[in-house]
Amino acid sequence: MAAEEHLDKKLTTKILLGLLLGAFAGVLAHAVAGPSPRLVWVVEKVTQPAGQIWLRSLIMIVVPLVFASLTLGVAGLGDIRKLGRIGLKTVSYFLATTAVATLIGLLLVNAVRPGAGLPQETREDLLARFSGQAQQMAQQAGQTQFGVELLVNIVPRNPVAAAANFDMLGLIFFSLIFGAALSILPEARARPLLGVLEAVGDAVVVIIHWVMKLAPYGVFALIFSVTALFGYDLLRKLLWYVLTVLAGLLVHFLGVYSILVHFLGRMNPLDFFARTKTIIVTAFSTSSSSATLPTTLQVTERNLGVPREICGFVLPLGATMNMHGTALFEGVTVLFIAQVFGVTLSLETQLVVVVMAVLIAIGTAGVPSGSIPLLMIVLQVVGLPPESIALVLGVDRILDMCRTTLNVTGDVTAALYVARSEGYRLDPGS
Numbered sequence: 295m296a297a298e299e300h301l302d303k304k305l306t307t308k309i310l311l312g313l314l315l316g317a318f319a320g321v322l323a324h325a326v327a328g329p330s331p332r333l334v335w336v337v338e339k340v341t342q343p344a345g346q347i348w349l350r351s352l353i354m355i356v357v358p359l360v361f362a363s364l365t366l367g368v369a370g371l372g373d374i375r376k377l378g379r380i381g382l383k384t385v386s387y388f389l390a391t392t393a394v395a396t397l398i399g400l401l402l403v404n405a406v407r408p409g410a411g412l413p414q415e416t417r418e419d420l421l422a423r424f425s426g427q428a429q430q431m432a433q434q435a436g437q438t439q440f441g442v443e444l445l446v447n448i449v450p451r452n453p454v455a456a457a458a459n460f461d462m463l464g465l466i467f468f469s470l471i472f473g474a475a476l477s478i479l480p481e482a483r484a485r486p487l488l489g490v491l492e493a494v495g496d497a498v499v500v501i502i503h504w505v506m507k508l509a510p511y512g513v514f515a516l517i518f519s520v521t522a523l524f525g526y527d528l529l530r531k532l533l534w535y536v537l538t539v540l541a542g543l544l545v546h547f548l549g550v551y552s553i554l555v556h557f558l559g560r561m562n563p564l565d566f567f568a569r570t571k572t573i574i575v576t577a578f579s580t581s582s583s584s585a586t587l588p589t590t591l592q593v594t595e596r597n598l599g600v601p602r603e604i605c606g607f608v609l610p611l612g613a614t615m616n617m618h619g620t621a622l623f624e625g626v627t628v629l630f631i632a633q634v635f636g637v638t639l640s641l642e643t644q645l646v647v648v649v650m651a652v653l654i655a656i657g658t659a660g661v662p663s664g665s666i667p668l669l670m671i672v673l674q675v676v677g678l679p680p681e682s683i684a685l686v687l688g689v690d691r692i693l694d695m696c697r698t699t700l701n702v703t704g705d706v707t708a709a710l711y712v713a714r715s716e717g718y719r720l721d722p723g724s
């Protein structure tokens with residue numbers, strides 16, 4: 295099918311090239327022109343809008359894609375008991391692996407203590423420089439639901455409003471129930487609607503094909519915009535913090551994923567990473583699990599051979615609920631900020647951080663910096679000033695790119711595990 299060709303090797307190489315060239319050109323422009331008004335103009339008026347157009351084209355297809363693929367996925371499973379079993383397995387996998395990620399982060403941040411050595415003047419400087427941005431985030435945090443409220447709001451009052459507001463948990467809940475209901479109807483009754491949804495899914499695939507053709511340019515524009523205006527001085531000032539987050543992410547990515555893929559997915563980890571590289575590059579460049587979802591669905595089915603009904607169920611759920619990188623980042627950041635303020639968090643408080651990080655991973659929107667408002671709530675819960683998030687905002691984009699890569703790759707490991715454990719034979723293309 296022509297639409298499938300878009301993920302061919304040539305395109306993946308082109309996207310990778312876009313990423314490397316974008317980073318190189320951005321760093322070069324920064325070195326030559328610094329944050330000059332002309333460079334700021336180019337970024338704000340040319341590359342950023344271009345990148346955003348590409349990103350929005352991907353996000354545009356997420357709502358129809360999630361509805362169609364989840365409903366079809368659930369209906370395709372056929373039997374409600376099977377759905378319950380797969381659902382339980384998927385969510386348990388999400389929770390357990392997210393907790394592991396958070397623990398890795400906490401172990402590292404306790405060992406390295408990156409916040410302990412941060413000079414007082416750096417602290418004051420960062421707090422002052424990013425206080426405006428922190429206030430904006432605080433407003434968002436004020437509107438964010440958490441705890442019981444989050445649980446109640448998973449059930450949407452109006453599924454159309456949930457879709458319109460990009461309320462993914464609400465949309466997912468409705469699609470699950472709707473798919474389950476369709477699977478109970480007699481075949482002849484359900485068939486016409488399933489046919490329509492299949493056509494919706496197919497049309498979305500064609501759109502993905504078009505949008506992904508533009509990926510090398512979109513990725514170039516996004517990466518250029520980040521690197522050209524990035525505050526590299528901040529990277530130096532927050533070096534130990536950044537390195538701690540990155541080391542944690544790397545351990546989870548290479549270590550934990552290899553173990554999971556080998557033992558639970560029964561696949562060679564190197565083969566796994568090679569087959570998922572389009573997903574990895576897209577997640578890294580977009581910093582958005584939701585924007586990556588169309589690619590994740592396509593590649594997991596085509597390159598790993600995970601059956602459509604499992605992909606359609608596990609991956610949309612994962613893009614919203616399963617965020618290993620985010621959880622790890624949250625754990626490290628809360629402790630880092632505590633260390634900067636000279637506050638020692640007891641073991642019990644750190645356990646609260648683990649639980650909250652796991653919950654946050656479920657509640658976080660899969661968009662760039664989606665976790666920051668929720669992180670501010672955690673800071674408050676453990677007795678730290680939420681505005682102190684200003685300390686890390688300057689380096690957030692770079693960390694977001696890396697943590698999103700884990701968030702999405704973690705979803706793919708889950709799909710692989712669920713497919714294997716359900717006894718499916720995977721048929722990855724060569």
Ligand code: ASP
Nearest residue numbers: 582583660661663664665
């Ligand atoms: N950008 C992340 C994602 O989409 C969420 C976050 O950690 O801010 O997965």
